[in-house]
Amino acid sequence: MQQFVTVTLNGLTLAALYFVVASGFTLIFGLMRVVNMAHGSLYLLGGYIALEIQTRWFTSDSGLGLSLSGKSDAEYSVFAWLIPLVLATLIIGVIGVVLQQVFLRWNQGQDLRQALITIALSVILADQMLAYFGGISKDIAAPSAWPTSITLPGEVRFGFFRGVVVLSAAVLIGLGLYLIIKRTRFGKIVRAGVDDREMVSALGINVNRVFIGMFFLGALLAGIGGVLGGTMISLAPGQDTAFLLNSLIVVIIGGMGSLGGAAIGALALGLVDAYADVYLVFGDLDLTNYSIIVTFALLVGVLAFRPLGLYGRPA
Amino acid sequence: MFRRSHVALVAALAAGAVAGCGSESGSGSASGDGAKKAATDGGGGEPIKIGFLSDCEGAFGSFFEPTASGANLALIKYAGAKPAGEKPTDGVTGATIAGKPVEIVGYGCADDTADKAIEETRRLMEQEDADILIGPLSGDEGIAVANYAKEHPDKTFVNGIAGAQDSTLKVGAPNFFRFHPDGAQWSAGLGDYAYNKLGWKKAAIIGDDYSFPYTSLAGFVAEFCAIGGQIPKRVWAPLGEEDYSSYISQIPKDVDGLYVGIGGSGLISFIKQYEEQRGRVDTERMLGNVFWDDPLVLKEVGKSLVGGVTSAMTAADSDSPDVAAYIQGLKDNYGDEIAGAGPSVFTYGYYTGMTALIKGLEAAGGDVADQSKLQAELAKVTLSGEEAPWGDVKLDSNRQAISNVFLKKIVEDTTGDGVPDVQTFARVNDVDQTFNGAFSADTPAPDRENPKCEAGEAPPWVGQSEDVSFGE
Numbered sequence: 001m002q003q004f005v006t007v008t009l010n011g012l013t014l015a016a017l018y019f020v021v022a023s024g025f026t027l028i029f030g031l032m033r034v035v036n037m038a039h040g041s042l043y044l045l046g047g048y049i050a051l052e053i054q055t056r057w058f059t060s061d062s063g064l065g066l067s068l069s070g071k072s073d074a075e076y077s078v079f080a081w082l083i084p085l086v087l088a089t090l091i092i093g094v095i096g097v098v099l100q101q102v103f104l105r106w107n108q109g110q111d112l113r114q115a116l117i118t119i120a121l122s123v124i125l126a127d128q129m130l131a132y133f134g135g136i137s138k139d140i141a142a143p144s145a146w147p148t149s150i151t152l153p154g155e156v157r158f159g160f161f162r163g164v165v166v167l168s169a170a171v172l173i174g175l176g177l178y179l180i181i182k183r184t185r186f187g188k189i190v191r192a193g194v195d196d197r198e199m200v201s202a203l204g205i206n207v208n209r210v211f212i213g214m215f216f217l218g219a220l221l222a223g224i225g226g227v228l229g230g231t232m233i234s235l236a237p238g239q240d241t242a243f244l245l246n247s248l249i250v251v252i253i254g255g256m257g258s259l260g261g262a263a264i265g266a267l268a269l270g271l272v273d274a275y276a277d278v279y280l281v282f283g284d285l286d287l288t289n290y291s292i293i294v295t296f297a298l299l300v301g302v303l304a305f306r307p308l309g310l311y312g313r314p315a
Numbered sequence: 316m317f318r319r320s321h322v323a324l325v326a327a328l329a330a331g332a333v334a335g336c337g338s339e340s341g342s343g344s345a346s347g348d349g350a351k352k353a354a355t356d357g358g359g360g361e362p363i364k365i366g367f368l369s370d371c372e373g374a375f376g377s378f379f380e381p382t383a384s385g386a387n388l389a390l391i392k393y394a395g396a397k398p399a400g401e402k403p404t405d406g407v408t409g410a411t412i413a414g415k416p417v418e419i420v421g422y423g424c425a426d427d428t429a430d431k432a433i434e435e436t437r438r439l440m441e442q443e444d445a446d447i448l449i450g451p452l453s454g455d456e457g458i459a460v461a462n463y464a465k466e467h468p469d470k471t472f473v474n475g476i477a478g479a480q481d482s483t484l485k486v487g488a489p490n491f492f493r494f495h496p497d498g499a500q501w502s503a504g505l506g507d508y509a510y511n512k513l514g515w516k517k518a519a520i521i522g523d524d525y526s527f528p529y530t531s532l533a534g535f536v537a538e539f540c541a542i543g544g545q546i547p548k549r550v551w552a553p554l555g556e557e558d559y560s561s562y563i564s565q566i567p568k569d570v571d572g573l574y575v576g577i578g579g580s581g582l583i584s585f586i587k588q589y590e591e592q593r594g595r596v597d598t599e600r601m602l603g604n605v606f607w608d609d610p611l612v613l614k615e616v617g618k619s620l621v622g623g624v625t626s627a628m629t630a631a632d633s634d635s636p637d638v639a640a641y642i643q644g645l646k647d648n649y650g651d652e653i654a655g656a657g658p659s660v661f662t663y664g665y666y667t668g669m670t671a672l673i674k675g676l677e678a679a680g681g682d683v684a685d686q687s688k689l690q691a692e693l694a695k696v697t698l699s700g701e702e703a704p705w706g707d708v709k710l711d712s713n714r715q716a717i718s719n720v721f722l723k724k725i726v727e728d729t730t731g732d733g734v735p736d737v738q739t740f741a742r743v744n745d746v747d748q749t750f751n752g753a754f755s756a757d758t759p760a761p762d763r764e765n766p767k768c769e770a771g772e773a774p775p776w777v778g779q780s781e782d783v784s785f786g787e
Binding site for chain 2: 007010137167289
């Protein structure tokens with residue numbers, strides 16, 4: 001029972017992280033029909049920028065910095081985590097806008113070309129990050145004052161950052177996005193744009209400004225995800241593609257462009273992932289090694305019955 | 316969950332998502348920008364070209380400079396070299412062996428995967444034209460390089476610190492030499508300690524899912540089970556995993572103890588997440604493999620490991636003057652930080668490997684045109700004194716080291732640097748690779764399920780470990 005609760009919490013917290021990252025991905029797609037293949041790079045870059053700010057401003061490092069997690073044993077105040085979080089997120093948001101204005105704006109409506117451009121960017125970014133930040137996995141330090149773990153009823157222990165911070169961040173972000181989409185003028189335009197882009201621009205709305213806002217928001221979410229993920233798990237080369245893949249699975253399950261779909265998709269992916277890692281044992285037959293396949297079985301299953309995803313609508 | 320192989324999957328999905336675009340296969344490939352050639356200025360004639368191969372990426376990337384410092388120190392002490400820069404991978408100058416200049420053609424950087432190790436081996440041996448390779452660092456890489464060695468009998472390969480059993484026991488390349496114990500040998504004595512001293516009857520094991528931890532844990536399983544212990548559960552997590560939460564929840568609570576075979580950067584994540592999930596690292600019920608008392612690990616999570624017991628070929632608290640001279644050598648040439656990693660098996664393995672290579676080359680008159688003579692001499696090399704400050708080394712017929720192993724406990728800091736210390740309490744002598752026949756070329760290679768847990772004849776050192784107490 002204890003194990004089941006822990007595994008479920010693992011799944012939920014993974015789902016929370018996937019949701020934060022994938023929500024940005026799905027919003028951009030929903031409005032602009034751009035499959036931003038550089039979304040994973042923005043995730044990783046966001047984490048690395050936060051780490052860089054934290055290391056430069058809040059620790060005093062010297063020598064070769066031989067370390068397995070890329071972290072010194074300094075004390076970290078709450079600001080040593082929050083300031084990098086805010087700055088890195090904003091920087092990634094701006095990078096997202098630049099990416100959209102410089103590379104994608106003049107290709108509006110050409111899905112394939114835009115996807116290829118963003119793939120190219122993600123490959124270039126991946127190599128640049130490898131060259132600059134190295135190939136060793138690194139953690140962003142959480143504030144030292146925060147507890148490492150909390151005890152839930154039934155003697156279940158769980159990580160504080162993972163269980164409390166990441167989960168509540170995801171819930172807050174989900175609520176915030178819901179309010180933006182449902183209650184603001186910007187949200188109205190976005191929703192209208194998801195349904196019929198041509199009509200929206202025909203009504204005299206400056207679509208370019210909406211696109212800028214959307215890309216800023218989408219990239220920002222990738223950046224927040226990067227900082228949360230970098231603290232909860234860690235940052236390493238290859239996580240850009242891993243999180244792009246996760247985002248793709250989440251939005252394909254949930255339906256491209258749907259926020260609720262992203263939440264459901266993230267939950268499905270996170271929980272299936274966590275359960276398959278542990279419970280794929282049949283007597284003596286231990287298949288946990290193949291748990292990743294179950295994730296794709298889920299994907300195949302959803303697509304077989306709902307080709308547009310659970311909440312997807314035709315473009 | 317987060318693995319490199321995802322690139323292909325992403326490409327496939329991307330293709331679907333944008334209705335059939337081409338596939339992409341870009342993974343990061345920086346080939347050791349720290350790798351610089353070390354020009355030589357002394358001696359005459361054709362230089363002896365040595366390629367150095369270690370990891371600067373992946374789970375063990377942090378050990379790049381320490382491994383280079385070990386190899387360089389041997390050249391500095393026994394071949395008259397001088398460091399060419401502050402960083403070990405800046406290279407060395409002026410090395411000569413048997414009157415011939417020595418050139419390090421490159422400090423190759425792999426990432427703990429076999430394919431990257433072979434790519435770098437090819438670059439060093441075929442493009443940079445090295446005569447001899449020293450390396451690699453990690454288990455799967457070692458097996459791959461040993462197989463490469465088999466196809467290139469005219470060149471010589473001295474293992475760096477890769478500890479998978481297969482690379483000497485199974486592959487059997489006549490030109491591949493390992494002057495340090497393998498992962499199973501490093502675990503010698505722990506099964507005996509767990510069963511007879513700690514009273515464990517049932518133990519679980521957890522390790523990274525690749526050849527080195529298979530070997531490392533195999534050593535424990537073979538010994539612990541031979542004398543009556545049982546292993547009800549084996550948990551394997553991918554190497555370099557960052558999220559161990561689901562693996563930790565699989566560790567059973569109804570066992571007497573746990574042997575942890577997780578290494579590199581993953582060990583740091585594992586320890587932190589274990590603390591999160593179980594409150595503390597219950598070290599009194601745990602044994603750790605070679606990584607537990609590595610200086611880099613102690614520095615980062617040592618406080619959580621106090622009380623844990625581990626074993627390997629080095630002992631940081633040794634009071635031997637040979638050990639002191641070795642550490643001082645590192646300090647004089649590369650400063651405190653590198654010297655601090657001196658007791659790491661990573662530094663030490665490359666040191667003994669390069670030292671043995673220098674001795675072999677001296678004996679062969681520096682002849683690298685026909686390396687059969689060098690290989691014959693290397694097979695006869697033994698190390699002692701300052702050449703192998705933690706214990707004499709000789710090779711068996713598989714060109715695999717026979718040496719001693721220390722059992723150590725991690726204790727509270729006594730030196731005032733804030734980092735827990737290592738206290739050695741026993742030494743197991745003459746540990747050989749076969750565990751008295753439990754492992755041979757015909758037994759199944761260590762893997763997720765092998766060796767099976769079976770009672771049988773105990774290795775000769777069971778009950779024979781010698782009490783050791785340094786500094787008293």
